[in-house]
Structures are given as C-alpha cells and as structure tokens.
Amino acid sequence: MKRKSTIYNGVLCSMVLAALVAVTAAAQQMAVSHTPTTAQPRANAGPQITGAPVARVNGTVLTERDLMREMYAMFPYAAQHNGQIPAEMAPQIRQGALKMIVFEELLYQEAVRRQMTVPPAKLQKAEAEFRSQFSSPEEYREFMKQEFQGSEKALRQKIRRSLLIDAMEKAEVDNKSTVSVAEARAYYDKNPARFEHPEAFAIQTISILPPQQGTAANTKEMRKRAEDALKQAKATTNYEQFGMLAEKISDDDYRVMMGDHKRVDRAKLAPEVVKALLAMKEGEVSDIIPLGEAFTIIRLNQHIPAGKTPFDQVKDSLQKELQRNKIEQVRAALDKRLRKAAKVEEL
Numbered sequence: 309m310k311r312k313s314t315i316y317n318g319v320l321c322s323m324v325l326a327a328l329v330a331v332t333a334a335a336q337q338m339a340v341s342h343t344p345t346t347a348q349p350r351a352n353a354g355p356q357i358t359g360a361p362v363a364r365v366n367g368t369v370l371t372e373r374d375l376m377r378e379m380y381a382m383f384p385y386a387a388q389h390n391g392q393i394p395a396e397m398a399p400q401i402r403q404g405a406l407k408m409i410v411f412e413e414l415l416y417q418e419a420v421r422r423q424m425t426v427p428p429a430k431l432q433k434a435e436a437e438f439r440s441q442f443s444s445p446e447e448y449r450e451f452m453k454q455e456f457q458g459s460e461k462a463l464r465q466k467i468r469r470s471l472l473i474d475a476m477e478k479a480e481v482d483n484k485s486t487v488s489v490a491e492a493r494a495y496y497d498k499n500p501a502r503f504e505h506p507e508a509f510a511i512q513t514i515s516i517l518p519p520q521q522g523t524a525a526n527t528k529e530m531r532k533r534a535e536d537a538l539k540q541a542k543a544t545t546n547y548e549q550f551g552m553l554a555e556k557i558s559d560d561d562y563r564v565m566m567g568d569h570k571r572v573d574r575a576k577l578a579p580e581v582v583k584a585l586l587a588m589k590e591g592e593v594s595d596i597i598p599l600g601e602a603f604t605i606i607r608l609n610q611h612i613p614a615g616k617t618p619f620d621q622v623k624d625s626l627q628k629e630l631q632r633n634k635i636e637q638v639r640a641a642l643d644k645r646l647r648k649a650a651k652v653e654e655l
Contacts, residue, residue: 362406362654380393411639415473435467438467489623492619495626504614506573509572510610512567512607513554513605514553515562516559518530527601542593551567584597589608591608
C-alpha cells in the first residue's frame with residue numbers, strides 16, 4: 309500500500325465505464341478531486357467488469373467494480389494499452405489493489421464506529437469540485453447514469469465516505485508519521501557511510517570521434533578538427549558558451565546536454581583525463597586529450613574532494629525520505645490492527 313488512501317480512484321471509460329475519474333487528496337489532504345477523461349479504448353478493449361464480490365469486510369461486500377477502479381488508479385496508463393493492464397503486471401497490481409480497497413473499507417468502518425462526521429460546508433465544497441472536473445453537463449450525467457443510476461444521494465454518500473477515509477488516514481497515519489530535523493540528524497549521524505562520497509569532477513566535454521565502424525579514421529583530419537574545436541573552446545568564458553559549442557561541434561552523446569557529464573567519480577575517468585583535471589582550475593578548458601583514436605577537450609566546472617556531504621545539504625530530502633518510510637510502517641501497522649479486530653474474507 310504505497311499510495312495514499314483514496315476511495316474513488318479511477319474508472320476507465322467506454323467498455324469499462326463512461327469516464328475516467330481520478331480521486332486524490334486535496335491541498336489540506338482531506339478534500340478529494342475527481343478528474344474525468346474522454347480517452348476511448350477501441351471496441352472490445354478492456355475487461356468486462358461485473359459486480360461479482362471479491363472480498364467481504366465485516367459483511368460489507370467489495371466488488372470487482374471496486375477492485376478494477378483501484379487497479380486502474382494504480383496503473384493510470386491503461387488507456388494507452390487499449391484498456392488493458394499488461395498481463396505480466398496484472399497479478400501484482402490486482403493483489404495491491406485488493407489490499408487497498410480492503411484497507412479503505414476498514415478505515416471507513418472505523419470512522420463510522422468513532423462517529424466521525426463531515427461538516428456540511430466541506431461536503432458541499434467537495435461535491436462542487438467533483439462536478440467542476442467534467443467538461444460538460446452531458447458528460448456528468450452519463451457518469452452519474454453509469455455509476456449511480458443517476459442518484460445524487462449515492463454520489464454524496466460516496467464523497468462523504470471518501471472524506472471520512474482521508475480524515476482517518478490523516479489522524480492515524482499522517483499525523484503520526486512526522487519526522488523532525490532532530491530525527492533526521494540522528495539518522496545522519498548513525499549512518500555516516502551513506503553520506504560519504506569519493507573524489508569527483510563536474511565536467512563538460514567536446515569530443516572528436518572516429519568515423520562510424522567500417523570506415524577508416526583519418527587521424528590528420530580529426531586532429532585538425534580537434535585543433536579548431538580547441539581554439540573555439542578556449543574562447544568560451546562560461547558554462548553556457550562551452551555548452552553551446554559542444555552542442556554544435558561535439559561528436560559524443562553528451563552534446564545534447566551541453567556536453568555536461570555532471571559529477572563523475574575519479575575512479576571512472578581515464579588516467580589521462582584525471583591527470584589533466586588535477587592540473588586545472590575550476591572554469592578552465594584543457595588542451596586536446598588523446599583517448600585511443602578520439603580527441604577530447606574538457607571544461608572543469610568543479611573539483612569535488614572526497615568527503616562527507618554536510619547535513620544541511622541533505623536535510624530536506626532526508627526528512628522526506630524518512631517520513632515516506634515511516635508512513636508505510638505506520639500504515640502497515642494500522643492495517644494489521646484493523647484486520648485483527650475485523651472479519652476479512654478475500655473471495
């Protein structure tokens with residue numbers, strides 16, 4: 309259950325249903341947005357969905373229709389596959405989707421047991437946001453006909469259920485999964501090796517390569533090209549100018565990225581390249597470096613000594629990573645606890 313709990317996730321249109329509806333938590337992590345689409349699979353595409361039961365949670369039946377919504381939410385690219393989920397992925401997606409719909413039903417039943425309510429204004433806002441996602445009144449009516457037999461009351465109950473599930477998850481998962489700066493720092497201090505890095509160089513290159521395989525290399529002509537390239541490269545004064553030149557005249561694949569190799573560990577560079585880089589200052593352009601039959605010109609953007617990345621540089625990303633991990637742990641524990649007190653039958 310890697311995805312945040314949402315209860316009205318997705319509906320494939322045409323042979324599956326009339327519209328694709330995606331539901332996600334809103335900015336406050338409690339409201340739900342529903343996005344329809346008009347993508348049309350070919351005739352006879354996609355599975356034929358029935359109302360057959362797939363699970364019972366304390367007597368409440370969850371159907372194949374519920375399961376398929378969740379499966380399409382987990383694999384939103386089904387429309388690009390003619391309404392199909394790739395066969396090799398289907399078993400895993402189905403298993404994950406079944407666990408999710410059971411978990412959401414357990415959350416909903418727990419919310420009801422606790423007598424949690426949804427403020428009328430919040431419910432009205434969620435309904436309005438739902439309707440606003442449809443491109444026309446006709447599309448909305450068709451969706452309502454397919455999903456709720458035209459019943460506004462049934463739709464309102466579905467949205468209310470969604471908001472209660474989100475509120476439960478916020479209270480029992482999100483609010484219990486925060487990671488403080490102090491916790492991130494403690495992890496950083498206990499795992500020093502993870503934040504250590506070897507000596508590296510941030511470089512850009514312009515390369516003159518031999519002709520395609522099967523064609524004899526004209527070393528004299530290549531050398532002349534390299535010398536012309538060097539003259540132009542030495543005239544550049546910054547990253548952008550060197551990069552624009554690389555895009556224009558370099559033969560290597562990095563030309564499409566302004567010749568930028570980003571950060572490269574010293575151990576991955578040829579000895580000739582390392583020797584040249586160690587003699588350069590940041591911002592300098594090398595002379596021509598022969599590498600086999602090729603010629604390379606390098607701009608040194610940064611020499612990064614071996615060391616440990618400072619905590620301040622990894623703090624934000626580390627907090628987010630640790631929080632994601634904690635959310636998964638807390639959610640799994642909550643699922644286990646709710647299942648222990650419930651009767652869950654997977655059919």
